[in-house]
Amino acid sequence: MKLLWCGGLVWALVLGFAQAASAKLERVQLFGTAYVRLEDWAESLRLETKWIVPRQRVLAKNGAHSLEFTVDSRKLNFNGVNVWLSAPVAFSRGAAHVGYTDLNTALQPVLSPAKNLKSRPVKTICLDPGHGGKDSGNRDGKQQEKSYTLLLAKELSAELVKKGFKVVLTRDRDITMDLPTRPALARKLNADLFISLHFNASAGRGAPPASGVEVYCMTPAYTSSTNAGGEGAENGAFPGNRNDKKNMLLAYCVQKTLVKQLKVEDRGVRRGRFAVLRTATMPAVLIEGGFLSNPAEARKIHNREYRQKLAETIAEGILAYKKAVE
Numbered sequence: 443m444k445l446l447w448c449g450g451l452v453w454a455l456v457l458g459f460a461q462a463a464s465a466k467l468e469r470v471q472l473f474g475t476a477y478v479r480l481e482d483w484a485e486s487l488r489l490e491t492k493w494i495v496p497r498q499r500v501l502a503k504n505g506a507h508s509l510e511f512t513v514d515s516r517k518l519n520f521n522g523v524n525v526w527l528s529a530p531v532a533f534s535r536g537a538a539h540v541g542y543t544d545l546n547t548a549l550q551p552v553l554s555p556a557k558n559l560k561s562r563p564v565k566t567i568c569l570d571p572g573h574g575g576k577d578s579g580n581r582d583g584k585q586q587e588k589s590y591t592l593l594l595a596k597e598l599s600a601e602l603v604k605k606g607f608k609v610v611l612t613r614d615r616d617i618t619m620d621l622p623t624r625p626a627l628a629r630k631l632n633a634d635l636f637i638s639l640h641f642n643a644s645a646g647r648g649a650p651p652a653s654g655v656e657v658y659c660m661t662p663a664y665t666s667s668t669n670a671g672g673e674g675a676e677n678g679a680f681p682g683n684r685n686d687k688k689n690m691l692l693a694y695c696v697q698k699t700l701v702k703q704l705k706v707e708d709r710g711v712r713r714g715r716f717a718v719l720r721t722a723t724m725p726a727v728l729i730e731g732g733f734l735s736n737p738a739e740a741r742k743i744h745n746r747e748y749r750q751k752l753a754e755t756i757a758e759g760i761l762a763y764k765k766a767v768e
Contacts, residue, residue: 469542472532477539480511480531487553500531500538507553513538516668517710520552523698524710528665547662551687552694559687561767564635566608567760568628570718571595572640572728575618580643582734582744588616590743591639594731597753598639605761621717629723635692635760636726638718641743643735651736654707657697658728659689660720661713668712680720688725691766696727696759703755706732725763729756 467483469476484491484502491502494510502509510519516527527548529541540549551559571591573579579587592613599609610631612624628636644652661667663679682689693711701708709730719726731752732739742748 470534470539472534472539475529476542477529477532477534478542478545480538480540483540483545497533509549511538511540518548520549520694521698523694523701524708525552525694526668526710526712528662528713541665543662543665547686548690551691555691555766559691559767561688562634563768564607564760564764566610566631566633567602567635567637568610568612568631568633568724569595569599569602570612570624570628570636570638572638574613574616577618580641580734582740585734585740585744587641587643587734590641590734590749592616593746594639594749594753597749598637598756601753601757602760605757607760622721624718625722625726628726633724635763636718636722636724637756637760638716638726638728640728640730642730642733644733645735652733653736653739654709655697655700655704655732656709656712656730657693657700658712658714658716658719658730659693660686660722660726661715662686665713667714668710669714669716674715677715680715682719682722682726684723685725688767689719689727692725692760692763693727695763695766696729696756699755699759699762700729700731700752703758704751731756 467478467486469478480500480502481491489502489504489507491500493500498513500511508521511531513531513533516530518525518527525548527541527544529544532539573588573591577588579591581587595611599611602609610633612627613619625636658669660680660682661674663677663683665675667674690711697711700706714728716728719728732743734740734743
């Protein structure tokens with residue numbers, strides 16, 4: 443399986459010189475949020491900008507990266523991968539503006555991980571099979587999410603061991619575990635990454651069943667989560683926010699490999715204050731590997747060969763993250 447490059451390492455030197463300049467960019471308050479003029483930020487990083495649709499869609503790109511922003515939307519297309527921003531792109535005084543928090547915690551970590559992130563070697567990975575015991579999770583008829591997250595965790599564990607990682611599981615059988623216990627166990631075992639595995643479900647009726655994959659990382663302090671309809675901006679920092687930048691890079695690397703390798707619908711890198719992400723003291727993500735409520739995707743999730751491919755792909759994303767930060 444071909445390893446996909448998740449960061450912008452080839453032009454890290456350019457970004458290194460530009461970092462100081464971007465930190466000095468003028469901030470403006472729009473709708474109670476600090477923003478930076480998109481064109482000024484892009485120029486500091488030697489990204490060319492142009493309007494694809496005037497006052498609606500703007501592209502910032504160079505030979506290594508392509509970022510397509512949409513005014514009044516939080517959805518960014520980042521090198522062909524959807525990333526949900528903390529604040530919608532704003533249009534003011536004839537120019538597009540991007541949230542300052544997003545520049546620091548979403549864009550810079552992916553554009554230049556070598557310059558923005560300092561990381562100890564990634565050796566031990568804690569896999570967290572979602573649900574278990576009394577908590578069955580989502581259901582597909584008699585099939586329960588808790589069974590398939592455990593199967594995927596074991597399959598992913600085998601793949602990661604092949605790649606030289608040490609792997610620990612929060613549970614290796616069908617037992618009930620409190621949510622705070624899971625990241626606490628990862629901390630106790632001195633894990634370098636925490637990966638929580640889940641399968642999605644949609645309660646919508648009368649519409650085509652939802653499909654696709656998404657990867658969540660912790661919501662930055664005082665910003666809105668993606669999974670809560672925009673609520674949550676009043677929440678301050680949690681332990682999981684210590685790794686905001688690494689969380690985003692890890693989520694991006696995994697989502698990119700999933701979308702590119704599996705050819706599935708890209709629901710994007712998203713932000714959420716899930717209990718297992720709030721208290722994780724190491725870089726952490728929560729992966730939604732497909733919809734059990736979608737008959738076609740449920741059949742794939744039940745299939746061992748597909749789950750094996752899913753495990754291989756997640757492992758490739760983790761390895762891409764390791765290479766980027768080390």
